[in-house]
Amino acid sequence: MSRQTRFEIIRDFETQLVYSRTAFPMGTKGLRLQAGVTTPNGEQLQRLLALWGPAIKPGDPAHISFVQIKDNHIHLDINGGAIRRKKWYQHIEVSGNGGTVPLSPNESQQNAHGSYLEIYFDKYVPEMTAQQLRDLLIPALDFNARNKEQAYLDTLPPKVKAAIKAHYVLVGMNSEMVLHAKGKAPKKVREKDGETAYEEWIYGEPPQDVDFVRIVSDEVVRVETMKVGGEKIVRTEREVILERPDKETEAKKEQEDRPPNAPSLRRPGEDPEDAPKPAEGRPSGPGPLSIPQSPVPQTPVPQPIPQPPTPQPPGSAPGPGEIVGRIR
Secondary structure, three states, X not given: OOHHHHHHHHHHHOOEEEEEOOOEEOOOOOEEEEOOEEEXXXXXXXXXXXXXXXXXXXXXXXXXXXXXXXXXXXXXXXXXXXXXXXXXXXXXXXXXXXXXXXXXXXXXXXXXXXXXXXXXXXXXXXXXXXXXXXHHOOOOEEOOOXXXXXXXXXXXXXXXXXXXXXXXXXXXXXXXXXXXXXXXXXXXXXXXXXXXXEEEEEEOOOOOOEEEEEEEOOEEEEEEEEOOOOOEEEEOOOXXXXXXXXXXXXXXXXXXXXXXXXXXXXXXXXXXXXXXXXXXXXXXXXXXOOOOOOXXXXXXXXXXXXXXXXXXXXXXXXXXXXXXXXXX
């Protein structure tokens, strides 16, 4: 890519407002786009979203805050990026007799909540126009959507998209889809069915039709509709299947990825079979740790030299241990 084209791409895309077509995870791991496929995706993306939370959701407006063109890929920071960058004036300091003072000392240093997207090419970044780059970014970013609603609907399966346009709730939708289909529920009730906690979203009031949407763990599991004539319609069979992370699988995966750093009394390379074991009759459970002490050579203590008894003058009181006698 020529120098002039680089300047045109950067000038055209920086501060550009777009709509997201996929979820961007929070943290230092963003998305990679190559050959029209974004990675991570599927269960791996859902796992990252569950662990770190989403920085951008599908359909959310976002802005490209930084563009960097490298040898074989183009880096785009979304909503400030995953690492907060300093402004140019934050690098300026003023020196004087009292020392060095930054030009903007009250600038807040909050954590970054954005993400990034990197578009990779085979060997090098080819010559292209801004419109050609927009076409390449379609799997991740939407430059043609007129509003957030349209951008969000374009990310959904056709069946879900048609149901939302018809303001109809399907069993298997998530809470965000229900909000787009029916809007904010006028009334919500939280109850328990045995050990399962659920939330009931109630739409409508008599004498109109009333819909009761039951949500468990962000998934619609039951839709009950009370008709004006008294007819009751209940739907519990899943009508749409969405990708959702498995909580137990995530916990196991997180434990596997965590490095084994538990403390140990063994020396490096020592066989655990050769490690000292508790003596018989002593419980092996938790308790005060007794470390054997190596024998320390004792230094002999010098004994005092006995002194001869001091002669006592006549008539003095006998000292302790003395024998008093009288010659008759």
